[in-house]
Amino acid sequence: MTPPTAPASVVAERLPGIYVHVPFCLRRCDYCDFTTFADRDEAIPAYVEALTAHIRRTPQDATFGSVFVGGGTPTYLPPDDLRQVLQALGDTFEFADDAEWTVEANPETVDAEMAAALAGGGVNRISLGAQSFDTRVLSTLGRWHDPDSVPRAIGHLRDAGIDRLSIDLIYGTPGETDASWAATLDRAVELGTSHVSAYALTVEPNTPYAARVRTDDALAPDEDVQAARMAVTDERLGAAGMHRYEVSNWARPGLESRHNLTYWRGNDWLAFGSGAHGAWEGRRYWLVRDPDKYARMVAEGHEPLGGQEHPDAEARRLERLMMGLRVTEGVPREEVVPLDPGIVARLMGRGLLTMKPGDRLALTPAGMPLAGAVIRELA
Incomplete structure (x- = not known):
């Protein structure tokens, strides 16, 4: 599989995608409100078996343009388990010759073995959760990697043949300075990434960060500061040759995220994994959130549906x-x-x-x- 060479705006504009959710992490970040679990390692084997079975029993008469394996931390799975999931996707569905296969990763979980498993499974794009290159900001966010782990992970991925690399960043964290944010952007560019997603820190209810804000142990983000950070992001990434193609996303020409464009253009996508949401032929649906329940329902031959609707x-x-x-x-x-x-x-x-x-x-x-x-x- 090779990355598309034409701009994403004209490549496979209407092909559907596939989203796969892996809900496991080493630890849960303080700002995270996604369907993730940091204390359920014992559930991983049954979950992977169920996820693979669910994929294999859901063939569709369609050609797909993208896969996105998100989380959680998909690369927290053992390499063989992740390879098994990727193999099931490749065996079950028909993909365009230039289909985009993205896996989310945290830097500390990518070594040479993991990079080889990703490349061997057909992955041609990685979304790496760097968030910041400022250790103080990482500490405030409750992140568990250090800045040096990002270039190490990128080196392993490039050695394995994966060179479509996206970096996720968060701006506007209290304690971040103008200089540290500029340095983070410059470092992302220096690493040769082809795509940057930059999001303003949001304090979500029922997260550790929100609890700290309520007890005055942490500051809430300043919206004016975040607006200024957004402007600086656009300026510096634009000067580096990346164009802004979405509110929070910048890419080199032709290297936009095809899978995310699936959502933004209103295309269909299938969903697999606990807590995953999908849209198919006018139906919106979501799968049960708990990974144990998901695994049990699939093993019993049931569709692990949490709910569905048909929007008017x-x-x-x-x-x-x-x-x-x-x-x-x-x-x-x-x-x-x-x-x-x-x-x-x-x-x-x-x-x-x-x-x-x-x-x-x-x-x-x-x-x-x-x-x-x-x-x-x-x-």
């Missing part, structure tokens, strides 16, 4: 508006009508919204930092 036309319109405006290419206007023409005109007049060729509604650079507010007005 208005719900689908709002979803397309929320997701489609996140990407700089915009969303076809015909997919999000009706819109209040007065509100559209007002947002255009304020320089936050524009019309692009092909009658596509899009945020302007000034509108990107205010994406949430603009979308709420339009909705």
Whole structure:
């Protein structure tokens, strides 16, 4: 499998994707509210067996353009277990010749053996959770890796033949300085990455970080500081040859995340693994959250469904508006009508919204930092 050579905007624009969730971690980060578990290692063997069985019994008459194995920390699995999951995907589904296979990884979990297992399983893209290259910021976030582990992991991956490397970063953590954020961005570029995802720190309820904020043991992020960080991110990554193609994502031309574009363009995707969400032929569904329950239901021959819904036309319109405006290419206007023409005109007049060729509604650079507010007005 080879990475696409043409821009993602014109490659396999309507092919569906597959999302696979691995909920296990060595430890849970203080800001994380995803379906993850740091104390369930004994559940891994049964979970991997169930995940593999669930994949193999769900063939579809479709050609897929992407796989994304997320978590949790997929690379926390033993290499042979992760290879088993990847093999099941390759055996069960038909993929485009240039399909994108991404696995999320934390730096400390990638050694030469893991890198070889990933490459041998067909993975051609890694999303590496660096978050910051400032040790003080990593400590505040409750991260368990050190900055030096990032280049070590990248070296192992490149030695194994995987050179499509994305780095995830978090900005606006209290205690982060202008200089440390600039240094983090510069380090991400120096490492030769092809893609950067940069997100503002969000204090989610029921997380250790939120508890610390409530007891004044930690500061809440400053929204004005985060807005400034976003502007600096766009400036520095743009100067390094990456273009912003989504509110929080930058890539070198042709190396955008095809799988994430599946979501933002309103395409279908299948879901496997506890807590995973999918969208297929008008149905939105989610799988049971607990990995033990997931494994038990699959072993008993049941579909491990947590719930499902069939959104009506208005719900689908709002979803397309929320997701489609996140990407700089915009969303076809015909997919999000009706819109209040007065509100559209007002947002255009304020320089936050524009019309692009092909009658596509899009945020302007000034509108990107205010994406949430603009979308709420339009909705």
